[in-house]
Amino acid sequence: MKYLHTMLRVSDxxxxxxxxxxxxxxxxxRRKDNDKGxxxxxxxxxxxxxxxxxxxxxxxxxxxxxxxxxxxxLAYRVGDIYALCQRLLEAGVTIxxxxxxxxxxFVRSPDGIxxxxxxxxxxxxxxxxxxxxxxxxxx
Amino acid sequence: MKYLHTMLRVSDxxxxxxxxxxxxxxxxxRRKDNDKGxxxxxxxxxxxxxxxxxxxxxxxxxxxxxxxxxxxxLAYRVGDIYALCQRLLEAGVTIxxxxxxxxxxFVRSPDGIxxxxxxxxxxxxxxxxxxxxxxxxxx
Numbered sequence: 001m002k003y004l005h006t007m008l009r010v011s012d013x014x015x016x017x018x019x020x021x022x023x024x025x026x027x028x029x030r031r032k033d034n035d036k037g038x039x040x041x042x043x044x045x046x047x048x049x050x051x052x053x054x055x056x057x058x059x060x061x062x063x064x065x066x067x068x069x070x071x072x073x074l075a076y077r078v079g080d081i082y083a084l085c086q087r088l089l090e091a092g093v094t095i096x097x098x099x100x101x102x103x104x105x106f107v108r109s110p111d112g113i114x115x116x117x118x119x120x121x122x123x124x125x126x127x128x129x130x131x132x133x134x135x136x137x138x139x
Numbered sequence: 140m141k142y143l144h145t146m147l148r149v150s151d152x153x154x155x156x157x158x159x160x161x162x163x164x165x166x167x168x169r170r171k172d173n174d175k176g177x178x179x180x181x182x183x184x185x186x187x188x189x190x191x192x193x194x195x196x197x198x199x200x201x202x203x204x205x206x207x208x209x210x211x212x213l214a215y216r217v218g219d220i221y222a223l224c225q226r227l228l229e230a231g232v233t234i235x236x237x238x239x240x241x242x243x244x245f246v247r248s249p250d251g252i253x254x255x256x257x258x259x260x261x262x263x264x265x266x267x268x269x270x271x272x273x274x275x276x277x278x
Binding site for chain 1: 140141142143144146147148164165184185187188190191193194196211213214215216217255257
């Protein structure tokens with residue numbers, strides 16, 4: 001038995017790809033446009049970890065998504081949590097839970113899906129601006 | 140960068156473990172009780188695929204979960220989709236989308252999270268009772 005993917009419905013495919021690929025660093029692996037069903041599927045995975053995918057489902061006819069608290073988050077291990085958060089910050093992404101501890105951060109996708117980032121190995125030494133950066137909203 | 144887990148909040152830990160472990164066949168890998176935060180975390184993964192986990196978060200103080208359509212589903216590849224669906228059926232699980240095509244089925248967790256099952260390799264030959272089993276509700 002093998003885990004394949006977690007599927008998320010997205011309301012704006014371009015905005016979601018900008019977030020997950022350009023900002024977060026996932027890579028688009030394949031894409032299917034279905035004219036009859038009027039939807040597009042895009043499969044993403046982390047560089048160096050192609051086995052576990054996120055499937056984005058974009059329905060061409062608009063739907064309203066409200067989050068749903070029982071879906072918590074996706075989690076990724078990252079090589080340098082400060083560098084990634086800096087890149088996200090410069091790209092205009094809110095760091096809802098900054099990596100004050102050099103270990104954990106949370107951001108959210110354009111549809112409000114939380115993404116947890118966890119530093120690989122030991123936590124990084126405390127460093128500004130992260131150490132004194134407050135939380136923003138919920139995640 | 141590496142995918143670690145998808146986190147789901149569950150309203151009844153026993154019911155969820157019964158579904159995900161006893162019925163679906165995932166394995167509990169580790170568990171953390173947090174008295175101060177009043178929550179329990181349980182990490183599950185498929186047998187033979189320990190890298191990708193599902194994290195169940197059970198908050199001891201009840202919360203109401205409403206699903207949220209933008210979280211679509213978890214997907215697992217399985218060795219014999221008919222055998223697994225038979226086991227689920229006998230355990231009282233509704234097969235919302237039976238594997239009529241020998242390829243794909245959908246069930247739902249006690250909190251309404253959809254789980255997609257995909258036959259490994261080529262689809263199995265059509266077989267009853269699956270071929271003529273209708274869909275039930277949504278997934």
